[in-house]
Amino acid sequence: MLEFKGVRKSFGPLQILKGVDVEIGKGDVVVILGPSGSGKTTLLRCLNFLERADAGTARLGSLEVDLNRATKKEVHAVRQKTAFVFQNYNLFNNKTALENVMEGLITGRKQPKETARKKAAAALDKVGLSDKYDAYPVQLSGGQQQRVGIARALALDPEVILFDEPTSALDPELVGEVLGVMRQIAADGTTMLVVTHEMQFAKDVASQVVFMDDGVIVEAGTPGQIFDRPAEERTKRFLRRVL
Ligand code: ADP
Numbered sequence: 001m002l003e004f005k006g007v008r009k010s011f012g013p014l015q016i017l018k019g020v021d022v023e024i025g026k027g028d029v030v031v032i033l034g035p036s037g038s039g040k041t042t043l044l045r046c047l048n049f050l051e052r053a054d055a056g057t058a059r060l061g062s063l064e065v066d067l068n069r070a071t072k073k074e075v076h077a078v079r080q081k082t083a084f085v086f087q088n089y090n091l092f093n094n095k096t097a098l099e100n101v102m103e104g105l106i107t108g109r110k111q112p113k114e115t116a117r118k119k120a121a122a123a124l125d126k127v128g129l130s131d132k133y134d135a136y137p138v139q140l141s142g143g144q145q146q147r148v149g150i151a152r153a154l155a156l157d158p159e160v161i162l163f164d165e166p167t168s169a170l171d172p173e174l175v176g177e178v179l180g181v182m183r184q185i186a187a188d189g190t191t192m193l194v195v196t197h198e199m200q201f202a203k204d205v206a207s208q209v210v211f212m213d214d215g216v217i218v219e220a221g222t223p224g225q226i227f228d229r230p231a232e233e234r235t236k237r238f239l240r241r242v243l
Contacts, residue, residue: 001026002160002191007046007056007067009039016042017053018215024160024208027189031202033226034212035238040195041087043212044162047193048084049075060159079108083153085163089145091137091152097124098133101152109156116155123155124148127181143174147181154185161185163194199242203227211235 002024009017016039024030032040046053046067053067060081065074083104091100101120105111111119124133127147137145146166153161166182167175179201186192186205196202202209202223209226211218211234219232227243230236 001061003059004047004067005057005059007043008054009042009046009051010054016215017046020056020212020215020217022193022210022217024191024193027191028207029186029192029194029205030208030210031206032193032195032210032212033197033199033202033238038212039215040212041164044084044164044193044195048082048162049078050084081159083156083158083161085146085149085153085161085166087165087169089137089142089149089169091145091148093137096134096136097129097140097148097151100137100148101155104152104156119155120151123151126154126185127151128177141174142170143177146170146178150178150181150185154190160191160193163192163196165195165197167196167198197242199227211238213238
């Protein structure tokens with residue numbers, strides 16, 4: 001249902017993505033693992049046009065675009081089908097939780113304010129923040145702020161949610177509540193592409209684990225294949241370090 005092919009990206013002389021292919025089925029949770037600096041975040045950013053790839057194609061259902069040459073209209077079309085959860089939440093500090101979730105619905109999806117308000121409330125309920133509609137980010141813990149970030153993505157009802165290390169900015173005691181919400185929305189059938197260092201989450205929730213190193217996909221498979229029977233030496237070495 002979603003397919004990214006041949007994604008390449010350099011920053012100056014440094015080739016960060018060297019031709020990456022990813023396929024995601026409807027309702028799948030694909031987890032991307034890999035050492036720091038291997039290009040995981042850059043890949044997600046290219047898929048959502050937060051960075052412009054040097055080459056590659058994206059297919060989302062019937063929509064097919066060139067990641068390098070996409071027109072404004074195509075970029076908009078891809079963004080209509082995707083949502084992004086940022087490492088640092090990226091909330092508007094001068095807006096309440098509810099307003100943060102409504103914003104994308106009103107400006108991006110051109111929905112009437114009342115519809116947006118209802119959808120935003122439902123999304124905040126889903127992530128366990130029904131008592132925080134009127135709270136500003138500064139009044140929320142990091143875990144709660146990230147749950148607003150997830151609610152904002154959910155409210156858009158995208159075909160896929162891209163998660164960029166959603167728990168890595170959190171104090172350890174706040175990680176669990178965010179992973180809990182992610183587990184729940186995965187169980188609801190949300191299609192997710194997740195960059196994370198949370199190995200237990202990958203083991204429990206992933207339909208597919210992708211191991212990336214140095215701008216390429218070294219291997220991909222089920223959690224059982226990657227964690228219990230990795231084929232590649234690079235994967236084994238990484239897992240020995242992190243497990
Ligand atoms: P990962 O998510 O696997 O840790 P990243 O995609 O964040 O890896 O980064 C891969 C490499 O690309 C790093 O060496 C990083 O410094 C570099 N990089 C990322 N973004 C930029 C940028 N905007 N300009 C220059 N280099 C960048």
